Amino acid sequence: MAIHFYILFVYLLIAFYMDVRYSKIPNWLTISGVVVGLLYHVATGLIGGLLFSLLGIVISLFVLILLYLFKALSAGDVKLFAGIGAISGMEFSLYGILYSVIVAGLIGLILIIIFKVNPLKILVYQIYNKVLIILKKEAKYTRERFLELKVKQFPFMYAVIPGILITLYYF
Incomplete structure (x- = not known):
């Protein structure tokens, strides 16, 4: 496996943590990804490496x-993929986008099914409580409040990581 995929791995781990923890992918991270990708490919491929990286950025954006x-x-997700494009190139980034969007659709479908079907929602609430008991934390939601919850969005990184892993597998 090429070195730039290890760089991509570290970049995505940090992005995953930031997106899940703070619901934001910071500019310092996305800019760093673009700069590191450009520098790496210029250092290893000169003008060809620069074009490889720039094409990945522009097409992803x-x-x-x-x-x-x-x-x-x-916007953070868009900039994240600019970094992915800079690090891994246009073709890899496009496949990553495709698989990430497919995974996001599947996650969305599962969440709709869980939060629309009451028996499934009750089961999820029971699992939620069991996990809290194991972690020795206090419940944030009562059963009634949990049943009223509606999922409107989720961190896109939940789909990006599997999407990139699928891309790595088929690439």
């Missing part, structure tokens, strides 16, 4: 800006 305009993604 172009594709995801369309999803951003339809409010399907946040």
